[in-house]
Amino acid sequence: MASAMALCAVAAQAVVTESVALYTDPAAPSGPLTYGFEASDVLPAWLSFSGGYVFSDGDPGVGVITAKPPGAEGASWWSIGPSEPQTPTGTVNFADGASSVSFLWGSPDTYNELSYTYTSGGASFVNTVLGTSLDGDRSVGVYLTLTATAGDVITGLTFKSSAANAFEVDNFRVTSVPEPETYALMLAGLGVMVIVARRRRL
Ligand SMILES: [Ca+2]
């Protein structure tokens, strides 16, 4: 399984499962994206990105300091690295926490470092995932999926590529906690309570 060997998990805790799939793998994530860095994309209120730089096809530096990840949807992607206009660190924050996160990692390099934070049983943990000796092969795109055990919550991601360019990512799929259906149920429940409270006053 070449895809399973593409990334190397370090000190993985059992409460968050890491899985990898080549973008060409039938098991790679599919379905609608949460965010893909396109000008037309709407960033959910609970999701934020900082640092790095969003490149688009044809921008200066493309093919020199950054490469579009194979399998990237649309014209744009996010790139982290030491050369401007990038920054060597980029962060992603999930305001409500996430139960699962996947993203496309283009041309994984040994100097690419992903750290993710999560909470379990009231305590916070950090795990780190490193790129491997694929050494920036621009034909390789790998999906990394993080899945939290029920009750645990992924709170954020930090991407680093300080030694060299670049850490290129796209195609984010995030399941926020609580899920949108839960919000709908909570609102419906609130509506029922309001109706009940009003009836009691009559
Ligand atoms: Ca994109």
Ligand SMILES: [Ca+2]
């Ligand atoms: Ca790269």
